[in-house]
Amino acid sequence: MLPLLTAQQIRQADAHTVITEPISSVNLMERASKAFVGWFINHFQDKDLTIAVYCGTGNNGGDGLAIARMLYDHRYLNIDVKIARFSDNATEDFNTNLDRIKNMGLDLHELKRDGVLPAENASILIDALLGSGLNKPLSGDYEQLAQHINALNKTVVAVDVPTGFLPDGEMAADATVVKADLVITFQQPKLNFLLPESAPHINCWEVVNIGLDEGFVQSLESSYQFVSEKDIKSILKPRKRFSNKGTYGHALIIAGQAKTMGAALLSSAGSAYAGAGLTTACIPESGLTALNTYLPELMAIIRKEGALPDVNWEQFTAIAIGPGLGKDTAALNLLTAVFENYNKPIVVDADALNLLAENTSLWQNVPEGTILTPHMKEFDRLFGKHNNWWQRLQTATKMAAKHHICIVLKNDYTMVATPDGKAYFNSTSNAAMATGGMGDVLTGIITSLLAQKYSPQDACIAGVYLHGKAGDELATPNRMNVVLPGRLAQQLPLTMAKLTA
Numbered sequence: 001m002l003p004l005l006t007a008q009q010i011r012q013a014d015a016h017t018v019i020t021e022p023i024s025s026v027n028l029m030e031r032a033s034k035a036f037v038g039w040f041i042n043h044f045q046d047k048d049l050t051i052a053v054y055c056g057t058g059n060n061g062g063d064g065l066a067i068a069r070m071l072y073d074h075r076y077l078n079i080d081v082k083i084a085r086f087s088d089n090a091t092e093d094f095n096t097n098l099d100r101i102k103n104m105g106l107d108l109h110e111l112k113r114d115g116v117l118p119a120e121n122a123s124i125l126i127d128a129l130l131g132s133g134l135n136k137p138l139s140g141d142y143e144q145l146a147q148h149i150n151a152l153n154k155t156v157v158a159v160d161v162p163t164g165f166l167p168d169g170e171m172a173a174d175a176t177v178v179k180a181d182l183v184i185t186f187q188q189p190k191l192n193f194l195l196p197e198s199a200p201h202i203n204c205w206e207v208v209n210i211g212l213d214e215g216f217v218q219s220l221e222s223s224y225q226f227v228s229e230k231d232i233k234s235i236l237k238p239r240k241r242f243s244n245k246g247t248y249g250h251a252l253i254i255a256g257q258a259k260t261m262g263a264a265l266l267s268s269a270g271s272a273y274a275g276a277g278l279t280t281a282c283i284p285e286s287g288l289t290a291l292n293t294y295l296p297e298l299m300a301i302i303r304k305e306g307a308l309p310d311v312n313w314e315q316f317t318a319i320a321i322g323p324g325l326g327k328d329t330a331a332l333n334l335l336t337a338v339f340e341n342y343n344k345p346i347v348v349d350a351d352a353l354n355l356l357a358e359n360t361s362l363w364q365n366v367p368e369g370t371i372l373t374p375h376m377k378e379f380d381r382l383f384g385k386h387n388n389w390w391q392r393l394q395t396a397t398k399m400a401a402k403h404h405i406c407i408v409l410k411n412d413y414t415m416v417a418t419p420d421g422k423a424y425f426n427s428t429s430n431a432a433m434a435t436g437g438m439g440d441v442l443t444g445i446i447t448s449l450l451a452q453k454y455s456p457q458d459a460c461i462a463g464v465y466l467h468g469k470a471g472d473e474l475a476t477p478n479r480m481n482v483v484l485p486g487r488l489a490q491q492l493p494l495t496m497a498k499l500t501a
């Protein structure tokens with residue numbers, strides 16, 4: 001796992017590295033700038049590019065000066081450096097880099113506090129005005145300059161963090177931020193890059209390693225982790241020789257109404273293709289033909305109107321409830337019965353989440369390790385209205401700890417909050433997957449992994465990763481505009497085989 005640190009923790013790691021490596025802070029700046037330049041020149045290979053580097057007078061600006069110098073050394077000769085002298089303060093490393101760049105033959109301009117905005121002929125702008133040191137929203141000269149840069153509509157590459165973007169914490173919805181086509185960020189993605197509020201400000205980001213002390217970073221025991229393929233490979237267990245269907249558990253999916261059988265079929269397919277030994281769908285009688293036709297490998301328990309189905313709860317190694325279930329009394333009775341009769345973790349999705357939100361007394365019977373899989377609206381129905389995703393992240397970790405459950409809060413970087421108060425951000429999935437039924441398949445996958453005896457935490461982290469990875473494998477090489485959930489389910493055996501090989 002890659003620990004995701006707050007800006008304050010990154011500063012600590014920075015200071016620690018300077019002392020223990022040891023390396024001077026200006027050399028750490030040199031290393032960071034070199035890493036930026038390495039990525040930049042690989043992707044912008046035309047040395048005739050006209051580049052303007054906008055520098056503040058803090059360390060982000062110091063990076064900007066070092067980057068300009070290094071690009072010039074790499075024979076990018078059309079470089080113009082603009083220094084925003086909006087503050088009387090400058091850091092020592094900024095000043096050192098200013099001394100280094102003077103007399104190199106580059107164009108250096110100073111922008112004063114007089115509000116005159118600079119003309120701009122360059123095609124690429126490097127934003128090194130402010131970075132992770134941002135301590136208040138942009139105002140005055142910085143805000144005007146950021147608005148001016150945005151109005152130019154040029155390609156912007158930001159150093160570490162776009163100017164005005166808060167790396168972590170609650171950011172005002174109307175904050176002025178330099179809009180970056182690309183952010184080349186140091187050491188790790190900043191937490192707010194992973195939240196939807198970043199969408200208007202950041203088109204994409206890349207991480208470059210600047211060699212902060214790994215041991216120290218791990219010792220900070222960050223509450224936030226970024227999940228990588230390596231982590232999933234260590235979670236997933238290959239299927240064994242001499243195993244049989246009993247080895248891989250029996251999942252029960254309680255889902256669907258006459259009109260919403262698709263949700264039951266897709267979640268059951270997710271479970272079957274993710275490898276549960278047996279998958280039984282608990283569905284209304286009207287859905288039986290559809291079930292048998294769609295996937296004959298599935299088994300059925302029929303729900304008759306007005307009666308609870310006769311279920312031998314203990315025969316199932318995992319149970320999911322919710323997709324397409326509806327919110328009528330029958331659905332509520334079923335959910336109540338599941339909570340009362342089954343004391344192992346239960347996957348609660350869709351309508352079952354809404355029922356839980358409306359019937360808070362149900363909470364007392366929620367088994368430990370239970371997994372909730374809400375999207376944003378379901379999450380807010382459960383836990384109250386939130387104004388932004390930072391708030392949702394805090395609530396998710398708090399509620400997961402309070403109720404000893406896992407909460408899978410779905411989005412581009414789906415976060416899994418766990419009973420120990422941590423949050424794991426997923427790194428797979430793509431916009432082609434934004435289509436109805438995708439969440440049903442995810443519920444099936446997580447239930448399947450739970451049935452196969454993965455812990456609730458591992459089932460969530462690996463399930464979310466596999467779901468996104470299967471979607472990536474389909475969408476990315478084929479440049480597919482949309483990936484349908486049923487097709488994604490069929491991809492799972494291949495995705496899982498590659499990760500367990």
Ligand SMILES: NC(=O)C1=CN([C@@H]2O[C@H](COP(=O)(O)OP(=O)(O)OC[C@H]3O[C@@H](n4cnc5c(N)ncnc54)[C@H](O)[C@@H]3O)[C@@H](O)[C@H]2O)[C@H](O)CC1
Nearest residue numbers: 014029032058059060130131132133134135136137138160
């Ligand atoms: N470990 C690392 O990741 C390294 C990071 N480097 C670079 O350093 C910056 C952070 O530098 P810092 O000097 O702390 O802050 P900034 O340059 O972002 O800001 C300078 C200064 O500006 C003031 N300020 C903050 N907010 C505002 C505002 N809204 N309006 C006006 N002024 C503001 C405040 O006083 C700040 O201190 C990081 O992003 C990297 O680019 C190192 O180069 C290598 C190690």
Ligand SMILES: [K+]
Nearest residue numbers: 127130161163
């Ligand atoms: K910046």
